[in-house]
Amino acid sequence: MQSNYRNYNTWFRLTHWLLALGIVFISLTIFLRLNWMNKDVMSTILQTELAKIDIVIEKDASIKIAKKIRNEMWKWHVYAGYFLVFVFLLRLLMASIGKMIFLNPFQDGLTMKQKFQAWVYLSFYFLMFISLLTGLLIEFGPDYLHETMETIHKLSLYYLISFIVLHFGGLLIAEKVEKQSLVSKMIASKE
Ligand code: HEM
Numbered sequence: 001m002q003s004n005y006r007n008y009n010t011w012f013r014l015t016h017w018l019l020a021l022g023i024v025f026i027s028l029t030i031f032l033r034l035n036w037m038n039k040d041v042m043s044t045i046l047q048t049e050l051a052k053i054d055i056v057i058e059k060d061a062s063i064k065i066a067k068k069i070r071n072e073m074w075k076w077h078v079y080a081g082y083f084l085v086f087v088f089l090l091r092l093l094m095a096s097i098g099k100m101i102f103l104n105p106f107q108d109g110l111t112m113k114q115k116f117q118a119w120v121y122l123s124f125y126f127l128m129f130i131s132l133l134t135g136l137l138i139e140f141g142p143d144y145l146h147e148t149m150e151t152i153h154k155l156s157l158y159y160l161i162s163f164i165v166l167h168f169g170g171l172l173i174a175e176k177v178e179k180q181s182l183v184s185k186m187i188a189s190k191e
């Protein structure tokens with residue numbers, strides 16, 4: 001018995017897909033901010049294009065406009081953040097009423113692989129909790145905490161990428177090497 005020690009019930013699948021949707025969406029906003037909608041990239045385009053019609057603007061002014069444009073997109077990072085707060089609370093609620101257990105790495109009889117999986121998921125939820133908390137404190141916390149919260153919050157990128165690589169790598173191995181059909185179970189499972 002490998003991964004079937006877990007019950008892929010409706011609640012598990014629903015919560016998982018809401019979580020996946022939220023994470024994919026929030027990752028998209030981060031990707032846009034760091035790449036195509038990066039303030040420096042946009043400010044250079046603004047300066048270059050305006051120069052073509054003989055309008056010269058200072059770097060500071062072009063950065064200011066670029067940030068205004070970026071903020072329209074960035075609102076959606078914050079909305080996705082609220083959505084993830086809701087999904088996180090739903091996950092906790094499901095655990096507290098016994099509908100969805102958290103895998104416990106200390107449970108007896110687990111294989112090394114199952115222990116590793118349990119650690120990866122627990123670490124993910126813990127780090128996600130830090131992202132949500134620091135995100136909320138950036139928005140609603142006191143000014144003196146702002147900079148520290150921002151510094152911690154921005155580190156979220158690293159675990160996010162690491163988790164996605166591990167999760168998809170693990171699923172690929174389960175599917176192709178161990179022939180576990182996890183993906184179809186996650187889409188349509190019999191209770
Ligand atoms: C970036 C998007 C995704 C995120 C953030 C994510 C996150 C997670 C998390 C946190 C768990 C542990 C669930 C828990 O104990 O509460 C999990 C389990 C699982 N995920 Fe995903 N997931 C994503 C995408 C996917 C995709 C595309 C599939 C493929 C259909 C998938 C298949 C699974 C399966 C089969 C499990 C259970 C594995 C096991 O038995 O341990 N996930 N996922």
Ligand code: HEM
Pocket residue numbers: 026030033034077078080081082084085128131132133134135136138139150153154155156157160
């Ligand atoms: C799992 C959830 C979250 C993840 C993974 C995440 C990730 C990130 C990352 C990587 C950045 C930095 C982007 C950069 O380098 O420029 C960022 C910035 C930011 N996040 Fe989140 N975030 C999450 C949830 C939230 C929530 C819940 C809120 C607020 C309600 C929030 C508000 C913000 C704000 C305001 C910034 C901009 C900070 C600045 O201007 O420097 N985030 N987030």
